[in-house]
Amino acid sequence: MSLDHAILGFLADGDLSGYDIKTRCVDRDASHFWTADQAQVYRTLDRLESARHLTSKQKIQTGKPNRKVYRITQAGRVHLDDWLATSHALPPYRDAFLIQVYFGSELSDEALADVLERTRVQRQTRLSALRERATSHAMEVGSSANRPALMHRMTLDAAMAAERAAIDWLDDSLDTLRSLATESGSQRQLFREDQA
Amino acid sequence: MSLDHAILGFLADGDLSGYDIKTRCVDRDASHFWTADQAQVYRTLDRLESARHLTSKQKIQTGKPNRKVYRITQAGRVHLDDWLATSHALPPYRDAFLIQVYFGSELSDEALADVLERTRVQRQTRLSALRERATSHAMEVGSSANRPALMHRMTLDAAMAAERAAIDWLDDSLDTLRSLATESGSQRQLFREDQA
């Protein structure tokens, strides 16, 4: 459902092929809040065309395979604008990592702390990548003169805020585990900073 | 995949029926980080039994329908512990709401602000519910004497941190939209605090 509206959104700004949508829009511009593989993009385009939200034209190319270029219809625009202006119910919060934490007492404290630390590294890497994108985005569009650039920036800020919150929580949780280890007198087993 | 491990985790602590897992575990204890409907729980139990991670016994009851009570096997425990101790790749960050923000320039500023504000209300409601659960959890288990209770608390903290981050971002974004409205001199159209 969501991919439908993302694709309509990209096409609202101009005609695009499935290849464009996959490589330029989904993978490059929207990857910090939505993902989709190639098969899903093409099948969604088929479906949107069947629903008369899009039309398509073959563009013959020389030196490259031919393209099927999609254009949004009036009905598609109406459908998109309705969806954009509607406040949808929050999806359930889902985080498989928290299953690991919830049952973390099955593990030794060392093993649990290790899982948390590795997750922290992954989150930090993702945050750094987002920061780079935000910086280059700011370079490209100056002081966000136009609305689309500002909205783009806001989505990057949201993703960065989520990563930062996750990292802060990981740090707090690791502190809690460490203080527990100290209390129970088993700190020699854990967190040996004097080693390696 | 994740539900498999959640169910193994619940059964690691004692035998349970599908009904127990759905009502007591999934809906009550784990709903802030995972959800599943009844059909999925029962089919997952079937699958885990086929894979020899669980065994089941019919318990005859009088006055109530009979129960099928599941028990984790040694293989199931090993499978669970392996998964718990493994650092898994972060799933892609997905947020359908950010699709709305990304294409928000399709909308009027009023309409966009309205969507943000409604989302804020929903997030705040969810945060309040989480806070209540955290409070009653603290009442029940005292100062988290046991590890499982501490882990439970940590998952609640993670969910609350995510909600708080989302709310803070919404507030910042609404401020930005308001300042833009003021700059462009159209503040009379927007955010009329003197009305109604």
Place this chain on the structure above:
DNA sequence: GCTATATATATGTTTCTACATATACTTGTC
């Protein structure tokens, strides 16, 4: 000449998830 990469679209298959519906027994309420 071979291989990799970029451009471009399509189909097959499986798993997860959601929603609906069916069955069946008991207790409590109107």
Place this chain on the structure above:
DNA sequence: GACAAGTATATGTAGAAACATATATATAGC
């Protein structure tokens, strides 16, 4: 007596998502 609610399990179906594979043309590098 009828009806709802709680206890308990099972199946049907459809959509979303992930992953794999197939096809075809052109260019660039080895």
